[in-house]
Amino acid sequence: MNRPRFYTGDEQDTWVPFAALLELLPRELDAQLLRDEDLTHFDYFALSMLSNSDDHRLQMKELASMTNATLPRLSHVISRLEARGLVHRERNASDARATDAVITADGRRKVLQATPGHVETVRSLLLDVITPEQAEQLREITAAVLARLDPDGRMAASRPR
Template sequence: MDTRWLSEDERHAWIRLAAVVELLPRELDAQLQRDEQLSHFDYFSLAMLSEAPARRLRLTALAAMTNATLPRLSRVMSRLEAEGWVQREPCPGDKRAVNLVLTEAGWEKVVHAAPGHVGTVRSLVIDVLTPEQIAQLSEVLDRVLAVLDPEQRVMASALRPSGT
């Protein structure tokens, strides 16, 4: 098999993408840890629950939305449950399934954490790009996600910008 080596332009783009993939999560975690004592994954899980109907999701649905394994998500939910931000309930239609419910305290945590998180996202990514570059970035990431997640299991794969 012949290796198709990266061109200099491709290598440049790849190295930069790899750096962003490594650096961005660290920065998001640092801000949320400093300001809210949350990891980015904690916040993202709470935020997904906050946007669900009745602030309730099956554990398996939240795992798919956050691209988490069930054991990882269960451990995180146990910790968030101990904080009083989430509670588990049996699923009425399936005795084997568990629903996660965002408590009022969990809602208040998300509302309190959101402005700082959005500010960090803006300062690190959004505000350094033009509107045209944001549209291009979205298109590029759609193409990459289509390869990485063809079944659209991760919520981001199924998202479409408003107006499309």
């Protein structure tokens, strides 16, 4: 019979602070964006991906991959953003079964307005706190964990650049 494995002291010293980071960082990112722009971090991320894409549009399944989301979650967020006039949906020109999310002019203005504060928050919470060597290690660690979580590379962040 297999005995359960428990954390070693070193493993616990790694996991507990990391688990705290998983809780605290998203909360801080959301708090800044909600306070300054009435956007969640995920709203901002979706708008940013659309703003940076060719023709300011992406097929919903590609946007889901780029934002590391399921289609149902993305659809819910796009519906909220549509209600605010920041995006709209259109039938995909090359695949009638697919739907594109398209950022509106108001959506582009919103994401451009939100970007400086968001970047400053990311810098102050993460990028300015670590050394270039630690940043490289973080990229390597993140890639290794993403390879385990998304072995098929469905999420854009899991694919090599």
